[in-house]
Amino acid sequence: MLVPPRPPSLDGASGNFGTLKSLFPYVWRFKKRVLLALACLVLAKVATVLMPIYLKQVIDALSLPATVLVLPVAALLGYGAVRLASSALGEVRDALFARVTQGSVRLIANHVFRHLLGLSLRFHTERQTGGLSRDIERGTKGISFLLNFLVFNILPTLLEIALVCGILLWRYEWRFALVTLGTIACYIVFTLLVTEWRMRYRRAMNELDSRANSRAIDALLNYETVKYFGNEQYEMARYDQNMGQWVDAAVRNQVSLNMLNMGQAAIISAGVTALLLMSAQGVLAGRMTVGDVVLVSAFLTQLYAPLNFLGFVYREIKNSLADMERMFALLRREQEVRDAPQARELDCAQASVRFEGVSFAYDARRAVIEHLSFEIPAGKTVAVVGSSGAGKSTLSRLLFRFYDVTGGRILVNDVDIRQWSQESLRRHIGIVPQDTVLFNDTILHNIAYGRPQASRDDIVAAARAASIHDFIQGLPDGYDTVVGERGLKLSGGEKQRVAIARTLLKNPPILIFDEATSALDTRTERAIQSQLSEIARERTTLIIAHRLSTITDADRILVLERGRIVEQGTHAELLERQGAYARMWHIQQSL
Structure with a gap:
């Protein structure tokens, strides 16, 4: 089983360097394969550069007068050998690096997935599922593309350029190396400048694509609501508006790409023409042979073909980096709820729960719960009732530590739940929520x-x-x-x-029933209610109820209004007081 590396620190990381820095630890987990692949890469490029030299020897040997013509067997065999080596080493390199690429994608995808599962409920209530899934999908594809082309195209091309310029400087006049380097420099500078300018369109396309996808997924997830209100055309108009903006950005992106390609072609053509003119002049002056012209031409063919492709690769690498930016940005999202450094493991068959002066607000401007205190002794049942928005369901979220309290504390077995590990705490709590969502x-x-x-x-x-x-x-x-x-x-x-x-299968010591029977018909509710009462008898149970008939046997009933307890007692005691609980009871009984 692959274990992901220690997550890289992304604090202060920005731009492409930050993205590459974040990627490196995952790739370096496969360092042996990386080093072997790089060795094959270097040897393959050396063989590639040797091919024109052997070809020159063949041409020069065959250019001799017929009287002294001898078949250049050694040169021909050398040419065949280096050509085979170049191809074979390239295939070995690809085979070695396949595990690096796919393994890195797996590690990063697992890390992102684990991080998303570790983020607080607040993040997941605010996220857009469609856009999030598209960001992760594009990001993982971008990683695969980046690793393949960076190692198999950028590095080999730069190495080949260095080798070719060295040979030209060694064998011929310095002007050949100067023209080659000058052409390459102009090409790279032009590509960098124009590509940077073009990236604004790519980022705009990504943003609009994610937005359109989010709206489409949101509409499909809420299919019934769309149908209830007959808003198909409204949803289509919103989606089409986004797609129209995406088309505009895509067109601008394509036009700028055409401008880049034309500029690159002009630079390469100028360089090739200059080198061929100098080669032809050398032959006419007797300083160079026909084999030298073939050598220079072969170098140009080998050099400028990948260099021309390098422009595409660089653009795509920039696109991949832009795609990866959004995915790695997810890893910069801090976990709102964290385990304490020395968090303890909760392990018990029975548990007590106590809220001590608990206050909480989803938004600092509006408190949901204020100074709430109550206790559920081990094996006892406490029910909470109140109007919608009173803060009833928030109690279960706080007990699960989906959020941390903003004031006071919650204790399980007389220990602040922030001192228990989240995993062990949640293992001891079972919930039947009001809105049940099942897996497909x-x-x-x-x-x-x-x-x-x-x-x-x-x-x-x-x-x-x-x-x-x-x-x-x-x-x-x-x-x-x-x-x-x-x-x-x-x-x-x-x-x-x-x-x-x-x-029931989880069988935890703490149970939460959050309107657990609200979607059941009366007959089924009565059948299940007796089962739930029997199960709760052995466990510490918190019941959040709307139907008061389901909580008459609770050991204690709390009445919440605006996050505060206004009444508490048994069912009989609360009816005798003729307060808020009694009013709710009489209203429900009259229905």
Whole structure:
């Protein structure tokens, strides 16, 4: 199993250098293969540069008068050998580096995925799924492209340029090397300047592409809502507006690309023409042979062909870096909720929960909970009721440590939950949420998610306890029925019963029922309620309820209004007081 390297520090990293710096630790995990591939690269380029030299020897030998003509066997064999070596070493290099490229992509993708799962609920409630997935997809593709072309095109071309210029300077006049270097310098400077100018269009395309994709995914995820309000044309207009802006940016990007290509072609043509003129003059003056002209021409063919491709490669590398910027930016997002440096592991069969002066606000301008204090002794049940927006569901999110309290503290077994590791804390808590979202997988998988190592018998037992086994058995595929994206193939009540079964399978010491039976019909609710009451009897249970009839047996009931407890007591005590709870009870009983 590949273990990702220690995440690179991205603080202060900016631009292309920061992106490459972030990428390096992942690539260097395969340093042996990298070094072997680089050795093959150098040897292949040396062989490539030797080919025109052997070709010159063949041409010069064949240019002798017929009376002294001898077949240049050594030169021909040498030419064939270096040509084979150049090709074979290139293939070996590619084979060695394939593991580096794909392994690096795997490590980075795993790191990004792990980081996203570690980010707080606040990030995930604010993100746009479509744009996020597109950023990751483009980023991983950009990594593969960058590594392949950087190692297989940029480095070999630069090495070949150095070797060719050295040979020209050694064998011929300094003017040949000067013209070659001058042409290359002009080409690179022109490419850099124009490509930097063009990158604004690429970034605009990426931004508009992500935005359009986010809107499309959002509309598809909310398909029923779009249909309810007949807003298909409205969603199409929003999507088309983004796509229209994307087309404008894409056209500007293409036109600027054509300008770059024309400028590069002009520079290369000027350089090639100048070198051929000097070669021809050398032959006429008797300083050079026909073989020398062939040698220079062959060098030009070998040099300027990859150099011309280098322009495309550089542009694509810049595009890849732009694509990777957004993905690596995700790694710069700080985790809002972190484990303490010496976090302890919670391991217990029973647990008590206590809120001490807890205050919390999603937005600093509006408090959701203020100075809230209550206790759930081990094995006891506390219910929380109140109007919408009173802060009831926030209690479960704070207990799970999706957010940290802004004031006070929450204790489990008399220890601040910030001192327990998040993983061990959440392992001890089970929840049946009001809005159950299932994975696009089988019913068996969704129930087993509560305890992935559970046996099929345990899963069936949990389904029976949640009164859903008979329903599942009645389906054509039984437990292997795929529920669809977010469980859309099941009704609200069926999804909630799957969620109940999943939590029962987890079998935690702390239970949270957040409107757990709100989507069930009265008959099913009564059937399950007795099961839930029996299960809760052995566990520390927090019930967040709307239907007061489901919490009459709770050991204590808290009435919340605007994040504060306004009443608390047993069901009978609260009815006797004729306060807020009693009013809610009489209203529901009259319906």
